[in-house]
Amino acid sequence: MIKILEHHSLKSYNTFGIDTTARYFVSVENVDELREALLLKGYPKKFILGGGSNILLTEAVDALVIHIAIKGIVPLWEDEQQIALKVMAGEVWHPFVLWTIQHGYGGLENLSLIPGNVGTAPIQNIGAYGVELKDILLQCDAMSMDTAKIHTFSKEECQFGYRDSYFKSEGKGKYVITSIVLVLTKKTHTFNTSYGAIKEELTERGITKPDIKDISNAVIAIRQSKLPDPSEIGNSGSFFKNPVISEKTYQALKTEHTDIPGYLQDDGSIKIPAGWLIEQCGFKGTKHGNAGVYEKQALVLVNLGNATGKELLDLALKIKSEVHKRFGIHIQPEVNIIPHF
Numbered sequence: 001m002i003k004i005l006e007h008h009s010l011k012s013y014n015t016f017g018i019d020t021t022a023r024y025f026v027s028v029e030n031v032d033e034l035r036e037a038l039l040l041k042g043y044p045k046k047f048i049l050g051g052g053s054n055i056l057l058t059e060a061v062d063a064l065v066i067h068i069a070i071k072g073i074v075p076l077w078e079d080e081q082q083i084a085l086k087v088m089a090g091e092v093w094h095p096f097v098l099w100t101i102q103h104g105y106g107g108l109e110n111l112s113l114i115p116g117n118v119g120t121a122p123i124q125n126i127g128a129y130g131v132e133l134k135d136i137l138l139q140c141d142a143m144s145m146d147t148a149k150i151h152t153f154s155k156e157e158c159q160f161g162y163r164d165s166y167f168k169s170e171g172k173g174k175y176v177i178t179s180i181v182l183v184l185t186k187k188t189h190t191f192n193t194s195y196g197a198i199k200e201e202l203t204e205r206g207i208t209k210p211d212i213k214d215i216s217n218a219v220i221a222i223r224q225s226k227l228p229d230p231s232e233i234g235n236s237g238s239f240f241k242n243p244v245i246s247e248k249t250y251q252a253l254k255t256e257h258t259d260i261p262g263y264l265q266d267d268g269s270i271k272i273p274a275g276w277l278i279e280q281c282g283f284k285g286t287k288h289g290n291a292g293v294y295e296k297q298a299l300v301l302v303n304l305g306n307a308t309g310k311e312l313l314d315l316a317l318k319i320k321s322e323v324h325k326r327f328g329i330h331i332q333p334e335v336n337i338i339p340h341f
């Protein structure tokens with residue numbers, strides 16, 4: 001039997017640490033409880049909350065907030081080379097990654113220390129240091145918000161893109177991810193150490209033949225050196241996505257801003273680091289009331305004390321507008337702004 005709480009604080013349920021409330025709140029620990037919550041009559045608005053690491057709450061949530069706390073890791077099959085694991089949505093991402101590393105399973109080492117839960121990972125196709133979730137994901141199960149029936153989505157049906165998926169576009173607000181299936185390596189691991197910062201970190205540590213744990217440790221050290229720990233400084237990782245522009249626009253920008261960095265994409269477009277654009281506009285390390293721009297990574301907005309969601313949103317809008325004024329580029333938030341932005 002699920003228990004509905006009223007005017008429940010969400011402060012410890014969002015990594016920005018915004019002190020706001022849910023009109024109604026329920027935490028569900030298995031798929032049956034989730035079904036029960038979704039089918040409850042009398043709550044027309046329902047809001048799904050995972051690890052709260054990718055949301056900015058700008059006001060009290062006037063809905064039934066359903067917190068996904070469904071746990072479990074189940075091996076589905078394995079052979080000499082690979083293992084398939086079904087992981088329930090409420091598992092916390094980083095402890096799960098460490099569990100796979102302890103068991104000697106390869107594939108998630110570059111995705112170490114990403115905040116959030118397993119169930120939210122496919123929504124934005126989490127990625128770091130040259131690896132994205134889609135590289136190891138086989139499929140995921142999701143429950144329809146309307147019918148409470150579970151549908152298995154193949155990787156193709158998930159329509160993964162850069163920080164994007166079906167669940168963020170056409171399927172937005174229609175499904176709750178209940179579990180994912182990942183295929184990890186047991187023997188011959190495919191390491192991705194091409195990212196400059198990883199190479200440097202491994203060299204500094206004198207490691208020439210890294211194993212899964214070495215890469216995970218390097219990634220953890222890099223992230224700790226640039227990104228604030230949400231348990232100390234409220235934040236939501238990269239606030240904006242890195243914008244992708246055409247080669248023509250990039251060349252035009254380069255005539256005026258000769259040092260603008262750009263990374264060529266497979267389709268010929270160019271990805272620009274939004275952190276660079278924001279730093280150029282002078283925001284890095286600045287404070288705006290209780291909201292701020294992190295001093296070591298301009299792409300990260302931080303809660304310096306008791307910032308409200310509105311304060312952080314105002315800062316984000318100011319940054320977006322300055323970047324557009326100076327570079328003619330519209331940067332888009334990666335974080336979900338609640339209510340809709």
Ligand code: EPU
Binds near residue numbers: 130227261284296297
């Ligand atoms: N840069 C600056 N100033 C800054 C920050 C960045 O000039 O303050 C420029 C530099 O040129 C730097 C480049 O941006 O070389 C890239 O910076 P970084 O390696 O920190 O990566 P990012 O593009 O800012 C992306 C992801 C991160 C992920 C890292 C590593 C997005 C939106 N963010 O950041 O993901 O950890 O790459 O792969 O794609 C997240 O999504 O929350 C996240 C942290």
